[in-house]
Amino acid sequence: MKDKIELLMEETGCDRGEAELALEMCGYEVEEAVRQIPRLLNDICALKGKFVRPAQNQHGLFLVVLNLKSRKVLRARAVMSYDPAVCAVELDAEWFAFEKHLYGCRLWDGSLPAESLEVEQRLAAHFRACEPAVFDRLRTAEADDVTAELTAPLRAHFRDQGLSLRLKKDILDLGQFQSLRKVPAPSAKRGKPSLGAPPEEDLLVLKITLEEDLEGVPAAELRAGDMVFARVVDGRDIAQYLARLFGGLTASGPVPIEVPVEAIESSPAGTLARVRFAVGVAGDAVVPGDKLYKAERGAAHNRGDGSWWRRFFKG
Incomplete structure (x- = not known):
C-alpha cells in the first residue's frame, strides 16, 4: 500500500491524504487513480468541525467528507469527550491530520464512544437525506x-x-494536475498484494471474520472493491487498540466495520480475502466457499468491473 501511495504522490503531486482517498475511491488501482485524480478530487468537500455543549461540559470534533458530484457521503467521523483538549486541533489543519487527531482522541480518558457513534450516524444520515441542491450549494x-x-x-x-x-x-482541488506524466508499467511490487506472501514490513495484518448473510454474496464471488463487514478477532494488544480506534470494539465486544475488499485469492482452506482498514492496516479472513457474506456490490460489478470507485460517479 505504501508503494501505491508514494507512486500516486509522485505522479500527480498530491499529498498523502489525497492519495489515500483517491486510491480508496478507485478500488486501490494505481493506474486508474492517476488518470482520475484531477476529476475525482475536484468534487471532494471536507467539513471539519468543533462543537461544544457547555451545560454538559462535552466537547466534540467531526469530519465529514462528501463527493459533491455523486452526492455521496465518503466519510463521517466524530468524537465526543469530557476533555476539552480534543478541540486543541486547528480547523486549518489538513483533513488527513485532523482525522488522525480525531481517532486518537477516541482513546483518551473521558471519551464517549456511544455518543461519538451517534453523532457520526446523525451526520451521515443528514447528508444522505439532503436534496441535490444542498450539495450544489x-x-x-x-x-x-x-x-x-x-x-x-x-x-x-x-x-x-x-x-x-x-x-x-x-475543497480538495487537483485540477492543476491535468497534464500527467505517463503511468509507469505496473510491476509485481505495485500489483495487487499477494496474500500468500509475507506482508510488507510496514503493513499490519489483523485477523478478522466477515459478517455472514443468508441472502448475501457467495465467498467465491467476492471481488476487490466490494464493501464487506469485518469483525476484528485478533487477540493481540495492538489489534484490540486499533479495533477500538476504528469503532470496531465496544464494551459488548467486536462489532462489524464496513470496509473495502482489497484482494481475493484462492487457498486450500477456502477463499482468502484481504480488506483495508487504513493506510498500513489490513485484515485477512479465510471464507469457506459454502458461506454467503454481507456485501455491497456497486453497479460496476454488474458489468464485471471490480473498481468500486465507479459507484460514486453513476450517471
Whole structure:
C-alpha cells in the first residue's frame, strides 16, 4: 500500500491524504487513480468541525467528507469527550491530520464512544437525506452557511439549543494536475498484494471474520472493491487498540466495520480475502466457499468491473 501511495504522490503531486482517498475511491488501482485524480478530487468537500455543549461540559470534533458530484457521503467521523483538549486541533489543519487527531482522541480518558457513534450516524444520515441542491450549494458556500446547515440537526439530535459549532470547509482541488506524466508499467511490487506472501514490513495484518448473510454474496464471488463487514478477532494488544480506534470494539465486544475488499485469492482452506482498514492496516479472513457474506456490490460489478470507485460517479 505504501508503494501505491508514494507512486500516486509522485505522479500527480498530491499529498498523502489525497492519495489515500483517491486510491480508496478507485478500488486501490494505481493506474486508474492517476488518470482520475484531477476529476475525482475536484468534487471532494471536507467539513471539519468543533462543537461544544457547555451545560454538559462535552466537547466534540467531526469530519465529514462528501463527493459533491455523486452526492455521496465518503466519510463521517466524530468524537465526543469530557476533555476539552480534543478541540486543541486547528480547523486549518489538513483533513488527513485532523482525522488522525480525531481517532486518537477516541482513546483518551473521558471519551464517549456511544455518543461519538451517534453523532457520526446523525451526520451521515443528514447528508444522505439532503436534496441535490444542498450539495450544489456546498461547492461555493461560505463556512458560516455550512455551520448553520449542521448546527440545526446537531441541536435537534441532542435537544440542546446551547450547542455551539465552528466549522471549516475545504475543497480538495487537483485540477492543476491535468497534464500527467505517463503511468509507469505496473510491476509485481505495485500489483495487487499477494496474500500468500509475507506482508510488507510496514503493513499490519489483523485477523478478522466477515459478517455472514443468508441472502448475501457467495465467498467465491467476492471481488476487490466490494464493501464487506469485518469483525476484528485478533487477540493481540495492538489489534484490540486499533479495533477500538476504528469503532470496531465496544464494551459488548467486536462489532462489524464496513470496509473495502482489497484482494481475493484462492487457498486450500477456502477463499482468502484481504480488506483495508487504513493506510498500513489490513485484515485477512479465510471464507469457506459454502458461506454467503454481507456485501455491497456497486453497479460496476454488474458489468464485471471490480473498481468500486465507479459507484460514486453513476450517471
